[in-house]
Amino acid sequence: MSGTTLEVLDLTVTFATERGPLRVLDGISFGLPTGRTVALVGESGCGKSVASLAVMGLLPPSAAVTGTIGLEGREIAELPPEERRKLRGAELAMIFQEPMTSLNPAFTAGDQVAEALRLHQGLDRGTAMRAAVAMLEAVRIPEAARRARQYPHQLSGGMRQRVMIAMALACRPRVLIADEPTTALDVTVQAQILSLLDELRGGTGTAVLLITHDLGIVADHADEVVVMYAGRVAERGPVARVLSTPQHPYTVGLLGAAPRLDGPRGTRLATVEGTVPDLADPPEGCRFKTRCPFRIAICDTKPPLYDVGAGHRAACHRAPLEQILEAA
Amino acid sequence: MSATTASAVPRAGSPGRRALQRFLKHRLAVLGLAVVLLFVLAAVLAPLIAPYDPIATSWSRIRRPPSELYWFGTDENGRDVFSRVIWGARASLMAGALSVTAALLLGVPFGLLAGLAGGWVDTIISRITDAMLSVPFLILAIALAAFLGPALENAMLAIAISASPIFVRLARGMAMEAKTTEWVEAARSLGNPPWRIALLHVLPNIVPPLLVQATLSIAEAIIAEASLSFLGLGQQPPNPSWGSMLNAAQRFLTQAPWMAIYPGLAIFLVVLAFNLLGDGLRDALDPRARGR
Missing domain, CATH: 3.40.50.300 (P-loop containing nucleotide triphosphate hydrolases)
Known part of the structure; x- marks a missing residue:
């Protein structure tokens, strides 16, 4: 099977x-x-x-x-x-x-x-x-x-x-x-x-x-998840990995926006700032860059799906994101 | 006559059963249905009911007023008006039912095709339909009947062609609406070919409005047949038809008004009955239109 x-x-x-x-x-x-x-x-x-x-x-x-x-x-x-x-x-x-x-x-x-x-x-x-x-x-x-x-x-x-x-x-x-x-x-x-x-x-x-x-x-x-953003795959991989260690800032944002029962009471849900780009006139390079908090110069070129291990891939130049997330 | 009665005993809770219950609550519609059935019965049983031969002339009983012997009087050739009205129901109802059936068979497929295919197919069919609808129904029927030659069959054909664009337009609109529904998408996702979507999925869902329109169109077709016969383009003498009887009667309106009154009354009653029936069907089949 x-x-x-x-x-x-x-x-x-x-x-x-x-x-x-x-x-x-x-x-x-x-x-x-x-x-x-x-x-x-x-x-x-x-x-x-x-x-x-x-x-x-x-x-x-x-x-x-x-x-x-x-x-x-x-x-x-x-x-x-x-x-x-x-x-x-x-x-x-x-x-x-x-x-x-x-x-x-x-x-x-x-x-x-x-x-x-x-x-x-x-x-x-x-x-x-x-x-x-x-x-x-x-x-x-x-x-x-x-x-x-x-x-x-x-x-x-x-x-x-x-x-x-x-x-x-x-x-x-x-x-x-x-x-x-x-x-x-x-x-x-x-x-x-x-x-x-x-x-x-x-x-x-x-x-x-x-x-x-x-x-x-x-x-x-x-079992697996494919995260899409503006007509492209942002990230894909086994569910446990993607949800626990997301490697695309958009997935990070989505997870932050999901309500949780085990979080501290009274906290506001995070939102992903900005709006989805117009597909008739998409931004050059990474399509998430207009809303991304981790944007750098290289984001003006289209990111490939980087292999971040164990069947987990992310279309982000800055993956893996762990160090950046810890610094933030 | 209608789908509600045609499909034997509709299953409990089926759309047909619910519509039947609503229809029966509508008194005028039931009255309309009763009158329609009465005329249908008269037409079918004409040889048994009519007391006299509708064609045989007799110089000894010209233009007799209504009496016990001749209930509706006699005409200028000594024919019994009651017998002719009974036999005339055949021409009228046949013209109504057959021409509307033909109009449905002609109009609905084109309407479904236009609505479901869209694009240039839709454009061509719709423009032809618009052109036909821009000419008044009766004028178009008269023109076609005059072109085809005077005969009842030709009159029916002319009426069928003139009545078909309304069905094209109706079927097209309903098909376009159905095309966007999720159940059509689901039918497509099951691998139904386009013809099955059109005939097995969309068509059954648009039968109710088509049925209502068909009933109302029968009333129009009966008037059209009477008009064509009045003008000599429909039923040919000496065969009886309400329209040609009215034509003959106009010369004797003062001397023998019964010659005009009874065929006129028959047209009035049958057209009214079909309209009441159509309204009732609309209320029964389309719950959204109720409470107007």
């Missing part, structure tokens, strides 16, 4: 806009180890969702995609649209942020789970429906047979997200992309859904790309 299921190399996405080309993703690379969860974190607009849609092949035609996307050793970025479509739902699946709106209101839960099976495995209606009910049981929906006949409006938010997961995992995909799957749910339901994902992933060897901005979720549910 080792190896890499999905390998993204130098992925660049450019949108043609009225103001000229907008490079939303600028050469990002990351891998999804088989049966593991990799978290993709960063603030709104950093390109997390674009990266996931690029992997799925769901970007609009106005987006130009370059770079390679390797699925189990097979290059899929250049495949014709029809071939890409056949991968979706079968090998690559996705669940969305908003369970209230991501189910078709005109069909029952069972129909929607069965659809993936009918589409990719050519099952007939009856067989697909029985498999769908089994799938709904697998995602711990009580009275699955009855729930399968219900419409989305009759289900709670957590229940709908379980149906979404059942839809996505029905064909046992190799890769599951979960785009903020719990943001819209209650905290207790959130934990249940994430544990369910962990469990299903363990059973099927599916690699999960978990998109989130909740560092608590990253710490509890991910």
